[in-house]
Amino acid sequence: MAEELQQLIRAAQAGDLASFARLHAQFVDRAYSVCLRLLVDVQKAEDACQETFIKVWQQLPQFRGDSAFATWLHRIATHTAIDLWRKDRLLRLVDEGEPDNQVASPDEGVPKDLENAIAALPRQARAVFVLFAIEGYTHAEIAALLEIAEGSSKAHYHRARTLLKESLSER
Amino acid sequence: MKAILSKNALLLCLLLPFAANAQEPIDESRSVSANERISIEVMRGTVRIRPSDDNVFRVRGTIDEDAEGYTLESDNGFTSFEIDYPRSSRGRNWSDADDGSELEIEVPQGSELEFEGVSVDIDVMGITGGSDISTVNGDIIASELGNFVNLSAVNGEIDSRNNSGRIDISTINGEVTDNGSTGRIDYSTINGEIRANSSATEVSISTVNGEAVLSLAGTEVLELSTVNGDIDVRLADALTPRIDGSTVSGDLRLGLEPGISASFDISANSGGDIENDFSDDRPSRDRYGPRKHLNFSTGTGAGSVNITTVSGDIEIVPL
Amino acid sequence: MRDRDDTAPHSAEDDALDLAIQALPRSQSPSRDLWPQLQAQLPPRHARRAPWAWAAAAAVAALALSVWIRPDLGPGTISAPPLAQLDSPTAEHSLLNVYESQKAAQMGALNFSNPSVGRQLAIWDGAVQQVRGALSYYPEEPRLLRQLDRLYRQQLNYLETLAMVDPQVAAYY
The missing domain is CATH 1.10.10.10 (Winged helix-like DNA-binding domain superfamily/Winged helix DNA-binding domain)
Structure with a gap:
């Protein structure tokens, strides 16, 4: 399992989209989850999730396996969601008193x-x-x-x- | 000139004694902790926030004539103060700042402050526990703030003075003025001009149409990005800076220490000119395309200056 | 200040809350498949591409073409590039396609019209054209692609900020 993951990572590092698609399938739920809980909005969570994997794709060649891939990816997801969360501040100016969206x-x-x-x-x-x-x-x-x-x-x-x-x- | 006038007008507003009108007076205080988390929401009006001598949250002045009251809660290290409006006023036009609240608020110096408003001019000073200040249409004057400092407006001007720590300043249309900042600072505008004198070690500036004039000292990392606006930077006391710049058609003028050690990599992709007053190196021109490219090193080449433009003019000059 | 994590008294409600937290799922699936859209947004790597990726990129480029030739796209419209440019799928095409559709969606969501917003977007459009002009000489040049990417991100952030601010407030400017 771990070996299979390493192979996928190596192939994706070399630019193989099919391998990256499999990594995406494996880790998207976990990344989406933190984005959704922080942003409480399906659209924003999806945006953050997409941005996360774009960053992962861009930074993958530099990933040296110092930390577990899942941890590394999750950290990127958290940072990305928080960046969006920060931008969300203005929303509250006009959304006074309204309860946030209910999360499914x-x-x-x-x-x-x-x-x-x-x-x-x-x-x-x-x-x-x-x-x-x-x-x-x-x-x-x-x-x-x-x-x-x-x-x-x-x-x-x-x-x-x-x-x-x-x-x-x-x- | 226009900017100076409007700033004076704001100052005048803040100094004037509160006028007696239909607005309800308020005078409340609570004992709070020295590092209280304080959240304030005032939709419109003018607000001045100052550090208190004691560990007290105090609010005085008058509240918005359209408000139905206010909520002040203080418990377990959190204090929140909000002006309350009838629910029917949701989505209303908040632009009549004259009818808004006029408040003078004192908080402990070590507080961590969050302030939000729509059409509100806010003047805040001397809070060292962190400040997150946002308004849509009002102006912000922020001085001597520390720790994490976020100043954001959509249309308002932001005047930052002697702030330190990790500072974020952003507006869409407003002008940004910063003097005496230290630490790490990000300036971001779409249309607004940026004028800054900063000693921050890391500086990032992003504008679309706005013009930016920066006088920096000791900055080690500098990021510059503009679309159409021109950027003029003087960077003193930095011998091995790392500079990244990008413009579309805006011009970039970069004044650097004559003794700088850096590798320079500058490209103008389509029509822009590169002027180098640092060395005898001249830009080369692509044989098959419009790109001009300049590559050279000074000193040990420890720093880096990477700049790319499409059609803007790039000029590097010794100070 | 003491760390109240360790010292706070633990009540039955705390226990119930802790149990409920532990029962929370660590993963939740998005309601739709995010991969197809993501794939089109991925910037190129200067490495080998799987053959099917070229096919996908070609499909994206074909879509991009259909966006370009529509005459009625409003202020965010980009004009058609010279035909000579359209013979191969590029990162530029993929990027434009994805961002233009996102931008159109965001503009559709804005329920106010304001001339200054149109003017501002026109400035970005002009800049996009300039960068694309340079890309026609230097396709896949990373710094130009980054500029293009940045120009669209700025626009999306701008539209997002406008959408967040109350339309009536924003309408004053």
């Missing part, structure tokens, strides 16, 4: 409730929560990614938890 979740029940509650979090709290609780980034890493202080990241995370607990207990 494959399962019913608690995961869906939680998915919707995450989508409805204030945007900074949502970003921090997704990155910390779901994606496993540290607060120091999140601080650097979102350009906020580390203390802010922790505070946003706790605020997100408080809001999520409230939201889930109301259901």
